[in-house]
Amino acid sequence: MMLDIKNLHVHYGGIHALKGVDIQVEEGKIITIIGSNGAGKSTLLNALSGVIKCSEGTIEFLGQPLPRKPNRIVSAGISQVPEGxxxxxNLSVEENLxxxxxxxxxxxxxxxxxxxxYEIFPRLLERKDQIAGTLSGGEQQMLAMGRGLMSDPRLILLDEPSLGLAPMLVNTIFDVILDFKALGKTILLVEQNAYKALSIADYAYVLEQGKIVMEGDAPMVAKNPDIQQAYLGKRRT
Amino acid sequence: MEKFIQFLINGIAIGSIYALMTVGYSLVYSIMNFSNFAHGGVIMLGSYFGFFAITILKAPFWLAALIAMTGTTLLAVVIERLAYDPLRRRQAPSLYYIISAMGISIFLENIVLATLGADFRNYPPLFQTSGFYIGGISIGKLDVLILVVGTISLFGLMWLIEKTKIGLAIRATSFNLRAANLMGVNTEFVIFVVFGLGGLLAGLAGVMYGLRYTVWPQMGLITNKAFVAAVFGGLGSLPGAIVGAISLGIIEAMATGYISSNLRDLIAFVLLVTILVVRPSGIMGKATEDKA
Structure with missing residues (x-):
């Protein structure tokens, strides 16, 4: 197992945000974590990146305990494309990369x-000397994803990559996630757009109020009536 | 006209000392979003270090500057560890940093008052023997030295910030500390470097200020001018800090020359209030958030 999280507890901002989470990530796969706002998805990714401290539990990455400091975690091969x-x-596109x-x-x-x-995002090549703040929202998301690739990670943590993007761009971003997989990267994807996330993922976890309430192969989870009702906007028939 | 050029050169010389003070101040602000009022105390001690190096050790200018700069760099880094790092660990709001900074500033001032007394001390006249004459304009040797040393140091700093890897890390951290952290930047180390750089230039500024004027325990108050210069140029912007500081130096020199030296500080602070009212983000400031 590439990443093995056992009984993870995190307290953040006075809240018991994660209450004993177990997650396994297999190499070369896309694993998605779906859940509503405030379920603890971003907290989980930030705990993995070392920017939030864990209060209990163990995290193993490639058979070794995960380092604690963010810079050591990046060196170990985990990068995060953060939410927002x-x-x-104020730096140029190239300096960001x-x-x-x-x-x-x-x-x-x-x-x-x-x-x-630049091959995955030709738009970034065209704008490489431009100040990043002048890019459109979609281009900024591409830049954030390109930047996440530049540390040559084994595992990429994607936090809400489609948030706030137009539907066409959402499709582009999900195609890019598949490109990343084709490059041999393992992906842990956190998404509110459960429908799209389940359509590209291999395996899925459902996080509710800091606990994993369901897990399984992505197509199975997508067929579950409770999930369809709660996250996929389908009514029970 | 000759008078004007004379004042202009004086103004640029004193402005470049202000610039050396302001950049340290501005760098810390850009990363940590608080006004480091302890910076004045560091400059003051730098001035004393230089003074004693020259009077007791009989050191030449360059050695005195080196001793002062070593002392202030260490001092700035120690202050960061003792006064700000514990706050950062507790994720304290920036108001707490300012209070801590003021405490350090009062502490440094009083420790000097208690041990060395309140006297004004004059540096031995190292450079005042003669000046250069070009046309009807006389330029003191000290002003030439200040201009040369100031320019080299400021260009060196700009080079470091714009062209090196640690400079890129400093810029990235100043725009978004959390994202820099996620990229693997050791932001603790960046903060350490920023305080060290600020301290280094504070030592140089202290020695040159002492040479041109005098040394006294409350001289840390001149950081108020660094604050004015930083706000004028735009808090958090390095080129802004330099432009702001040199402009302030020129305005002061003109005010002293054409009006009266008594009005010098009055004009500096009227300028501060005017800028805050008219253009709160300064000449090249990054944003108009609260200027703490």
């Missing part, structure tokens, strides 16, 4: 990854 993109608005590769020193391989990112 959090790009560096360079920040993604901040901990790497292998110049030749970094250049190759620049080429990969």
């Amino acid at each position: 993109r959090l790009i560096f608005v 360079r920040m993604g590769a901040f901990l790497r020193n292998d110049k030749a391989a970094i250049e190759e990854d620049f080429a990969k990112v």
